[in-house]
Amino acid sequence: MSFKPDRMNSRERMKALFEGRALDRVPLYPFILGFCARNVGYPIQTIYDDPAKSFEAQQRTLDQFGFDWGPMYGYASYGTWEFGGEIKMPTGGFEQAPMHTAFPVQSEEDVERLRLPDVKTAGSLPLAAEFSRLQKNAATPVTVVLGGHFTIAGNLCSAEKLCRWMLKKPELAHRILRLATDHIVEVVASWAETFGAERVFPQL
Numbered sequence: 001m002s003f004k005p006d007r008m009n010s011r012e013r014m015k016a017l018f019e020g021r022a023l024d025r026v027p028l029y030p031f032i033l034g035f036c037a038r039n040v041g042y043p044i045q046t047i048y049d050d051p052a053k054s055f056e057a058q059q060r061t062l063d064q065f066g067f068d069w070g071p072m073y074g075y076a077s078y079g080t081w082e083f084g085g086e087i088k089m090p091t092g093g094f095e096q097a098p099m100h101t102a103f104p105v106q107s108e109e110d111v112e113r114l115r116l117p118d119v120k121t122a123g124s125l126p127l128a129a130e131f132s133r134l135q136k137n138a139a140t141p142v143t144v145v146l147g148g149h150f151t152i153a154g155n156l157c158s159a160e161k162l163c164r165w166m167l168k169k170p171e172l173a174h175r176i177l178r179l180a181t182d183h184i185v186e187v188v189a190s191w192a193e194t195f196g197a198e199r200v201f202p203q204l
Contacts, residue, residue: 010068014141027068033075034096036061045089048075048098048124051131059138070138073131074145074203075124079155079180080104082123083114098124105157111172114156116183119190129194136195144191145203152180 007024008016016023034044036057047054051073058071075097081087085104090097105111119125128144135142146152153176154162165173184204191200 006066010066013068029067029069032061033058033072034090039064043091044096045091048073049089049127051127051134055131055134055138059140070135070140070143071131072143072145072203073124073128074143074147076147076151077155078124078145078147079152079183080123082117082125082183083156083179084117085156087123100155103155103157105161105176108169108172111157111175114176114179116179116186119183119187125187129191132191132195136199141201142191142195142199143201143203144187146184146187148204149177149180149184152183153177156180 004025006013010027013023013025013027017027033047033054037044037047037054039061040057042053042057047057054073055071061067062069062071077087077098077100080100080103081098083104085100086102087098088101090099105114117123117125120129132142132144147155150162153173156162156176156179157165162173162176165176184202188200188202191202
């Protein structure tokens, strides 16, 4: 069995996809950030705390394997650090991404104290902005990876607590979800203003 040779390069393939035209094959865009670091000999933590090395590791790996999208910055625990909680960068051999160590919302009282963070300075956002500048300079897609509002809400108080409050105290869940949604809008608006709305691909 042999594979048909590509008739498009990655840029042509993704452009055709977004324009609704026929493709030569299904685009390939795996979510393998930790692998990219290991593939070029960097610690996995580099993907999340060093934008320049993160971009380099991803671009080299994407070029090596022929993936169809560009480097990106993001992780599943987004929201914890940005709203004032604590995270731990991956250090061990089995850790692949930042993880929460202390949620910003620990009690019902914390919900009322919770405020929208500054999108220029909060948590990982300065690192993400630096990464997006590298994306723009390299003419790759400028992405901002946030997760959906339920994902962020579950990273503010824990998914278990959010689910319990949705049933028992919906007003608390509503406030957290409202803040998560407003935060997404603010971040995407900031990216659009900084990098140009026509260049930015929000990934939720």
